[in-house]
Amino acid sequence: MEREKILEVKNLKKYFPAGRKKIIKAVDDVSFDIYRGETFGLVGESGSGKSTTGRTIIRLYEATGGQVLFNNEDVHGKKSKEELLKFNRKMQMIFQDPSSSLNPRMNVMDIIAEGLDVHGLVKNEQERRERVEELLEVVGLNREHATRFPHEFSGGQRQRIGIARALAVEPEFIIADEPISALDVSIQAQVVNLLKKLQKERGLTYLFIAHDLSMVKYISDRIGVMYLGNLVELADSDELYNNPVHPYTKSLLSAIPLPDPEYERNRKRIVYDPSIHDMSEEPEFREIRPNHWVRCTRKEFEQYKKELEERE
Amino acid sequence: MSKLLEVKDLRVSFHTYNGEVQAVRGVNFHVNKGETLAIVGESGSGKSVTTSAIMGLLPKPQAEIKSGQILFEGEDLVKKSNKEMQKIRGADISMVFQDPMTSLNPTMKVGNQIMEGLIKHQGMSRTEARKKAVELLDQVGIPHPEVRINQYPHQFSGGMRQRVVIAIALACNPKLLIADEPTTALDVTIQAQILELMKDIQKQTESAIIFITHDLGVVANVADRVAVMYAGKIVEMGTVDDIFYDPRHPYTWGLLGSMPTLDSEEEELYAIPGSPPDMLNPPKGDAFAPRNKFALEIDLVKEPPMFQISDTHYAATWLLHEHAPKIEPPASVKKRMEGFAKTGGKA
Numbered sequence: 171m172e173r174e175k176i177l178e179v180k181n182l183k184k185y186f187p188a189g190r191k192k193i194i195k196a197v198d199d200v201s202f203d204i205y206r207g208e209t210f211g212l213v214g215e216s217g218s219g220k221s222t223t224g225r226t227i228i229r230l231y232e233a234t235g236g237q238v239l240f241n242n243e244d245v246h247g248k249k250s251k252e253e254l255l256k257f258n259r260k261m262q263m264i265f266q267d268p269s270s271s272l273n274p275r276m277n278v279m280d281i282i283a284e285g286l287d288v289h290g291l292v293k294n295e296q297e298r299r300e301r302v303e304e305l306l307e308v309v310g311l312n313r314e315h316a317t318r319f320p321h322e323f324s325g326g327q328r329q330r331i332g333i334a335r336a337l338a339v340e341p342e343f344i345i346a347d348e349p350i351s352a353l354d355v356s357i358q359a360q361v362v363n364l365l366k367k368l369q370k371e372r373g374l375t376y377l378f379i380a381h382d383l384s385m386v387k388y389i390s391d392r393i394g395v396m397y398l399g400n401l402v403e404l405a406d407s408d409e410l411y412n413n414p415v416h417p418y419t420k421s422l423l424s425a426i427p428l429p430d431p432e433y434e435r436n437r438k439r440i441v442y443d444p445s446i447h448d449m450s451e452e453p454e455f456r457e458i459r460p461n462h463w464v465r466c467t468r469k470e471f472e473q474y475k476k477e478l479e480e481r482e
Numbered sequence: 483m484s485k486l487l488e489v490k491d492l493r494v495s496f497h498t499y500n501g502e503v504q505a506v507r508g509v510n511f512h513v514n515k516g517e518t519l520a521i522v523g524e525s526g527s528g529k530s531v532t533t534s535a536i537m538g539l540l541p542k543p544q545a546e547i548k549s550g551q552i553l554f555e556g557e558d559l560v561k562k563s564n565k566e567m568q569k570i571r572g573a574d575i576s577m578v579f580q581d582p583m584t585s586l587n588p589t590m591k592v593g594n595q596i597m598e599g600l601i602k603h604q605g606m607s608r609t610e611a612r613k614k615a616v617e618l619l620d621q622v623g624i625p626h627p628e629v630r631i632n633q634y635p636h637q638f639s640g641g642m643r644q645r646v647v648i649a650i651a652l653a654c655n656p657k658l659l660i661a662d663e664p665t666t667a668l669d670v671t672i673q674a675q676i677l678e679l680m681k682d683i684q685k686q687t688e689s690a691i692i693f694i695t696h697d698l699g700v701v702a703n704v705a706d707r708v709a710v711m712y713a714g715k716i717v718e719m720g721t722v723d724d725i726f727y728d729p730r731h732p733y734t735w736g737l738l739g740s741m742p743t744l745d746s747e748e749e750e751l752y753a754i755p756g757s758p759p760d761m762l763n764p765p766k767g768d769a770f771a772p773r774n775k776f777a778l779e780i781d782l783v784k785e786p787p788m789f790q791i792s793d794t795h796y797a798a799t800w801l802l803h804e805h806a807p808k809i810e811p812p813a814s815v816k817k818r819m820e821g822f823a824k825t826g827g828k829a
Contacts, residue, residue, distance in 0.1 A: 215669040215670070215671065215672075216640075216669055324757050326757060327757070354524040354525055354696065354758075355524065355696055355697075355698070355737055355740055355741060356524060356736055356737065356740050356753065356754035357524075357757065358740065359739075359740030359741075359751040359752065359753035359754070360753040360754075360755070362751055363750050363751055363753055366749075366750070381669065381670065383670070384699075384741065384742050384743065385742060387742070388742035388751070421671060422670065422671065424674075425670045425671045425673070425674040426670055426699065427673075427674070427677070427697070427699030427700050427702060427703045428699050428702065428743060429698035429699050429701070429702050429726060429738060429741050429743065430702055430726060430743065430818075431702040431705075431722045431723055431726050431727075433702070434699075434702045434703040437703075439674050439678070442671070
């Protein structure tokens, strides 16, 4: 079955100036596709560029180079107001910290309806209210919550408001940047279940950015691993966890503590040493198995391939 | 094993404009010499308040210890004056906080921050303290300690800063180290390094550690024993194997079930519905009952006592009463128990 690409990221670059004559290459030549209806997980440590990638895709940052195609249209570059509006409606974002991403001086009704107003999706006050109340119920809150303000809610509830706001304009694609990191464990599961349910009901596509690898594995169909601005490995989530190839992916996987004491007692941590890489040429993103990509040089490619075969 | 610290029926309340918040409601536990006790629970469960009470760091006058004893080597810390506590803090009991940026003084060189305790508690001269500080930085794995000692916190990365905080905490060879979410702000690979470091140091110094966290993966890694807190009480307590492979309290089930393991394939995570109770008006009966689908009628009326399951394992749930109906734990938890039984404890 040919899957339809909803988003294509091609050689995306985002550099930030850092003082005189210095630049930080937060995202440096990253390419990947996201297919309609899937969840694409992006993992990496702080500073790996995973959030910058997400924010550049949705145009919160202007890209330094490269292309982002959403439904085959370039996201960046000069756009008319109408084009921008259309694009903004199809792509929405959920942020990490639900207390700083909601305006404390607006009530929940206005927060959620802001998108509806901007895009002119409701005709009158009554329709607006009905729409907001419906959205509140979709995310598991009550109609009565509409008149309250963000500070009256707990972290998990605030994140639900953030999700309702993103859903209001009926997007196709949602970027969730660490949507559960700030929440308590039992609340995390509620929010993840909600995101999964909404995906099923509405055919949403997610870009799920997180550093909690076990949660990413659980929610994602495919996962990309980022390290210092580069995508170093990309594969289906089972394949990535069972057959990691890149030494950084291995080290990241070996560092996750799992809720299993026996496993923890026997866990051997692999330390990533960037100097082991073959420096003879610039590494490239190569397909080592169908749909399993790794950033490596030609020499490393042969070596990784042999390792994979031996593991079979 | 001898008990280093024993907390008996500790109750702590905060007085606020809205009334009295009962943050800790009758907590009992002990810590043996040289072991690691992990306290897990969500925000607001009272885990940090419990340790603040042990350290004598509760904000006054809002917080009040309503009753209870904190026996450290037989002496009751609740009765100690502030001055007496100052002698204990940093010497016998020390603490590592969550955020290394806010627990270090940004205007002081790290060397001086480490030396402070040595000079104050151990009466060292500046030269001696300086030598010891270099040794400590080396011990916590900071390269070039003789250079780093003259640097300020902002010149260190997050993981390195947390190492400095650990060096300060270890300076006077504490008998008890309290670590309040010490790795939560760090990346996984750095977290793994810090946990390894703490375990190594514990082996060398034989200090006991109280480790507060909400990350069950970390608990499985560091703990000898685990206390699960909910709404200001300990609801289940046992060895790390008891808690992870034979959990009895529905709240523990919920916590374990809501974390996916790497091989979970369930369509939906086992989530605990609702949110933690408001401690201004703690619910009558079992505080967890409103969120507990296994709750019995009695849960809404009377609080369950601690039932003993084995020498090491206790849980506060009416489900353990002899007249309670037998119920099946959720599938993901059952899988965990069965997997363990099959291998006879050797997964």
